[in-house]
Amino acid sequence: MKRSLLALTLLAALPFAASAAEGVSYTYVEAGYAGTSVDSGPDADGWAINGSAAIAPNFHIFGGYSGQETDDFDTVLGRVNGVDVDQWNIGVGYNHELNSQLDLLTRVAYQKSETDGVRVGGIDFSGTDADGWSVEAGVRGAFTPNFEGYALAGFEDYEHADSEFYGKVGAQVKFNQTWGINGEVKFVDGYTAYFIGPRASF
Template sequence: MKHSLLALTLAAALPFAAAHAAEGVSYNYVEGGYSATNQDADADGFGANASVAFHPNFHAFGGYHNQEIDDSSIDFDQWRVGIGYNHEISPRADLVTRIAYEKYDFGRIGGQRLDPDGYSAEVGVRGALTTHLEGYAMAGYEDYGSDYGDDFYGRLGAQVKFTPNWGVSGDVKFAGGDTQWFVGPRFTW
């Protein structure tokens, strides 16, 4: 009961916290590009991600990636949709926490449907390192249920800005024995 009351109190206080996004960091963007996974069986394809701020401290985000496993006809879709909270910790850096629904869909393999889903939670720091360079470092946890397991992961990312609206972003996620990465152009508003 005490934990529920504490969680409810914190949730009610979040909208009144005096904070906003750090200078030079926008939570409004759309990006697309090349996506790859390196593990026992490598895969690559394309992906798209987006984020929209709906409050000075909150943003919704999502992503879709489609990859084909090398030397096979097997491809898979990966979906992610969630909500994030950003709190300014310095004029150019934010503390960011995010939770998301996650889903993989491999279709039918060997007569069995393989489509695990679950959730992830991550926390980290995102900031404008210079006027043309932004970066972030996150630590997270993901759980796909008892049939597929769970894992802790690390995520590093950066964006090089050519103009206030256009840049190139990159993201690398290290989870268990695999590495997932993404690189492509980003439009920010």
């Protein structure tokens, strides 16, 4: 249900166009591989879908969903099979053209993280359900007709967890005006998150 509402919201805003650096679109959909490398815990991988839609000359909405499963891991009570981790976010962004190739970008979002419960050594442990928010700012630009990139610094906070600063860098190789491959890396204290997959821009 949450994913359906997210998709409908993004599709409803497709007719609008944003004021942005030449070659940069804020209306797109992408899907692909998502992975998380944890410093002191099990890694996880799975898939993700993200989208953005321009709603005014300098504003856009965005959202995303990822479903990952951790590697199996051992505890003092016994071995735990992979745990499902679902994350999604939805927010609004402001983009301001600095020059013909580069935009200033700021975004704020509501986000949620959920994990399944597990049974270890005959004991049931409940999953987690945490609400949070994030804010980030940086730049995004199209440096050639076939290549664009972005770099953002952010801050996120989940209930029942420490707040964290993070860095995010990404790049898209474009095959034509519509299709490309986008890759992103998010650096947080304690883990690193990855995404790569095809993007369709409109």
